[in-house]
Structure formats: structure tokens, C-alpha cells
Amino acid sequence: MLESADGVGASWRGHYDRLRLHTTRGLSGLPGRPIPKRMGQWVARDDFVSYLEDCADSLDVRMRLGVRVQRIDRAGDGWRLTTNQGPVEADRVVVATGYNHTPWLPDWPGKDGFTAELTHSSAYRNPSPYRGRQVLVVGSGNSGAEIAADLAEGGAAKVWISIRTPPNIVRRDNPGGIAPQHLGIVMRPLPAAIVDPLSLFVQRLFVGDLTRYGIPSPTKGVATRVKEEQIPLIDVGFLDQLKAGRITVVPGLDSFEGPEVICGGQRLKPDAVIAATGYSHGLEALVGHLGVLDAGGRPSRYAPASHPNAPGLFFIGYSNPISGNLREIARDARRLGRVFAKP
Numbered sequence: 001m002l003e004s005a006d007g008v009g010a011s012w013r014g015h016y017d018r019l020r021l022h023t024t025r026g027l028s029g030l031p032g033r034p035i036p037k038r039m040g041q042w043v044a045r046d047d048f049v050s051y052l053e054d055c056a057d058s059l060d061v062r063m064r065l066g067v068r069v070q071r072i073d074r075a076g077d078g079w080r081l082t083t084n085q086g087p088v089e090a091d092r093v094v095v096a097t098g099y100n101h102t103p104w105l106p107d108w109p110g111k112d113g114f115t116a117e118l119t120h121s122s123a124y125r126n127p128s129p130y131r132g133r134q135v136l137v138v139g140s141g142n143s144g145a146e147i148a149a150d151l152a153e154g155g156a157a158k159v160w161i162s163i164r165t166p167p168n169i170v171r172r173d174n175p176g177g178i179a180p181q182h183l184g185i186v187m188r189p190l191p192a193a194i195v196d197p198l199s200l201f202v203q204r205l206f207v208g209d210l211t212r213y214g215i216p217s218p219t220k221g222v223a224t225r226v227k228e229e230q231i232p233l234i235d236v237g238f239l240d241q242l243k244a245g246r247i248t249v250v251p252g253l254d255s256f257e258g259p260e261v262i263c264g265g266q267r268l269k270p271d272a273v274i275a276a277t278g279y280s281h282g283l284e285a286l287v288g289h290l291g292v293l294d295a296g297g298r299p300s301r302y303a304p305a306s307h308p309n310a311p312g313l314f315f316i317g318y319s320n321p322i323s324g325n326l327r328e329i330a331r332d333a334r335r336l337g338r339v340f341a342k343p
């Protein structure tokens with residue numbers, strides 16, 4: 001196993017302090033390695049990192065830390081990897097560099113001339129640097145909504161959230177006690193014609209109408225949005241802060257002008273902007289020349305299948321379905337293990 005960081009769980013170590021998994025403990029472990037019960041239903045970031053460390057210690061896997069793979073090329077019947085530590089050859093290669101690999105910022109007009117602070121959500125840790133300051137969070141995905149709640153709870157003077165498309169929202173802790181992931185598992189195989197209206201109905205029932213807080217009801221259901229690579233917002237405090245008036249919704253961000261930010265005709269002058277605008281897979285440099293990516297930079301085949309252009313090259317972790325990415329990764333890993341076990 002080649003890992004560019006100096007320890008396992010590098011992506012998780014980099015996430016914000018209050019993060020807990022949105023997927024349940026029972027459906028977030030590696031194959032055959034249940035996450036210990038003492039870590040609770042919603043596993044905290046540091047617990048998840050220590051779980052991954054325990055797995056790495058107990059598995060018979062040779063890990064090479066600090067090795068960054070820069071490019072993968074065909075070499076005879078196998079593969080040659082160019083790395084910062086020299087070439088590595090392998091018969092088969094599994095690429096698992098992460099769905100959330102490279103922080104992505106839109107090319108907003110005027111961005112480079114913005115005179116206040118602009119950071120990506122991947123650099124956000126906790127609200128302390130923002131205490132007493134006016135902050136604009138851009139994007140209402142899970143990171144944006146949770147960071148906005150964290151800022152509002154943690155003493156920011158003003159928190160705006162810029163929302164372009166009304167999000168599909170589910171409560172993590174709902175009165176029925178059903179985890180959103182369980183709903184996602186049930187809904188995943190169903191057609192959009194059923195899932196979309198059902199998800200809008202569930203939102204009306206458990207979240208209610210947020211129009212008076214600046215968020216109209218979504219027009220698209222969960223299945224359609226997932227196809228657009230937008231998974232639902234799982235509420236872990238955002239709605240409380242919104243309803244208490246500690247988060248103000250503004251329209252989508254259009255441009256920057258010096259110290260100002262223009263959101264649908266509104267001019268704001270925040271001290272800081274946190275762009276929770278997502279990530280790209282960052283696979284182009286690694287495998288872009290092999291013809292295995294689609295126009296959006298996603299692998300066109302997921303493990304256990306490999307692309308006909310690239311037999312023996314597999315991709316795991318790039319689908320992010322409503323049933324939970326970690327669950328899907330564990331399932332695909334099992335399937336791939338069975339393929340590898342065949343003589």
C-alpha cells in the first residue's frame with residue numbers, strides 16, 4: 001500500500017474538529033473489521049482515525065508511507081507507477097486516492113482581487129479564528145451547513161450562507177429514529193420516479209417549510225440530485241441555528257469586487273469567506289492518459305470491473321451514493337477481493 005501522507009487516515013485527520021461520521025458506525029467499517037461499539041452510533045473524527053490506525057496495525061499489509069504516486073503506465077502485462085520515491089511495478093493496481101481529493105473553488109469573477117480572507121472548507125478546523133468576525137460560507141452541502149452551524153455556535157459575529165440550489169435536507173436524528181443512511185439504502189435501488197417525490201414528502205414531514213428562513217422547498221428530489229453528484233444535507237445543527245436567526249441565507253455567489261462579495265444582487269462585506277464548494281477527484285495526472293476517465297474526470301468503471309483499455313487497474317471509492325461511501329467502499333473491496341482470490 002502506497003500512501004502519500006505520513007500516517008493512515010490522512011483525509012480524516014484534515015477534517016474539521018467537530019466532525020462525526022454521517023453514516024452509522026455499523027455501516028462504516030472496513031470489511032470484517034467492525035468499528036468498536038464504544039465509539040457510539042456517530043463516530044467522532046479522532047475515534048475513526050484511531051480505528052483506521054488499529055486496522056493498519058493488525059492487517060498484514062506492507063505500508064509505504066510518504067510515497068506519492070504521480071503517474072500510472074502500462075508495463076507489459078502489468079503496471080508501472082511513477083512515485084516521488086522511484087518506480088514501483090505491480091501486476092494489478094487499485095486506485096483509492098479519495099472521492100474528496102482536491103479542494104475545488106469556482107473561478108468566480110474578481111476572486112483574485114478579493115481583499116478579505118478566502119479559504120476552502122478543507123482548511124476549516126473550528127470557529128475560534130472567526131470569533132467576533134463576519135463570515136460568509138458558500139455552499140449548502142454537508143460541509144457548508146455544518147461549518148455555518150459551528151461558526152454560529154462558536155461566536156462568529158455574523159454568519160451568512162450562500163445557497164444557489166435549495167438543498168434536500170434530512171435530519172440525522174429524526175423522531176422515527178431511522179438513520180438517513182438506512183433510508184438511503186432502501187431508496188437506492190428504486191427508480192427516481194418513486195424516490196424523488198418520496199424524499200420531498202419526507203423533507204416536508206420532518207424538516208418542514210423553510211421558505212421564511214430563505215430556503216424554498218427543493219424542486220428536485222434526492223435521486224435526481226444524487227445523479228448531479230449532490231447528496232442530501234444531513235442536519236446536525238444547521239436547522240436550529242437557522243431558525244434561531246443566527247445564520248442568514250443569501251443567494252448564490254456571483255462575483256467579488258475588492259472587499260465585497262456579490263450574491264444575487266446583494267452586496268456583503270465579510271471578514272472571511274469559506275468556500276464549501278467541494279472537491280475534484282484529481283485523477284487526471286495519475287491516469288488521464290489511459291482513457292479510463294469520463295468527461296467529468298470520474299473513472300468510467302468501478303471495481304470490481306476494470307476498463308477494457310486497462311485490465312488489472314481498478315478504482316474504488318469514487319461513487320458516493322446515498323447508501324454511504326464507506327459502506328460502498330467496503331462492499332466493492334469485498335467484491336474485488338473475490339476477483340483477486342480466483343486462480
Ligand SMILES: Cc1cc2nc3c(=O)[nH]c(=O)nc-3n(C[C@H](O)[C@H](O)[C@H](O)COP(=O)(O)OP(=O)(O)OC[C@H]3O[C@@H](n4cnc5c(N)ncnc54)[C@H](O)[C@@H]3O)c2cc1C
Pocket residue numbers: 002003004005008009010011012015016019020021022023028067068069070096097098099100101143316317324325326327329
Ligand atoms: C467532511 C467530510 C465528511 C465525510 N463524512 C463521511 C461519512 O460520514 N461517511 C462516509 O461514508 N463518507 C464520508 N465522507 C466521504 C469520505 O471522503 C469517504 O467516504 C472516505 O474518506 C473515502 O475513503 P477513501 O479511502 O476512498 O478516501 P480517503 O479517505 O480520502 O483516502 C485517500 C488516501 O489516499 C492518499 N492519496 C491520495 N492521493 C495519493 C497519491 N497520489 N499517492 C499516494 N497516496 C495518495 C491520501 O493521502 C489518503 O490517505 C466525508 C467526506 C468529507 C469531505
